[in-house]
Amino acid sequence: MERKQIVIFGGCFNPPQNSHFSLVEQLTNEYSNIEKIVFVPVNSKYQKVDLIDNEHRYLVLE
Numbered sequence: 001m002e003r004k005q006i007v008i009f010g011g012c013f014n015p016p017q018n019s020h021f022s023l024v025e026q027l028t029n030e031y032s033n034i035e036k037i038v039f040v041p042v043n044s045k046y047q048k049v050d051l052i053d054n055e056h057r058y059l060v061l062e
Contacts, residue, residue, distance in 0.1 A: 004035035012048055013041045013057050
């Protein structure tokens with residue numbers, strides 16, 4: 001029996017782009033054991049300037 005995997009995809013997602021979703025699609029097509037992929041946006045304390053508000057980035061990914 002194949003073990004199902006949960007993938008954690010971290011990033012700033014400022015904003016989420018088609019390339020992020022394309023990568024997820026490629027992963028799910030290539031690996032049949034992926035149960036789900038969880039997007040985890042970095043906190044606004046991350047050292048990148050002009051990050052959109054944490055809550056907004058979270059809601060867009062939800």
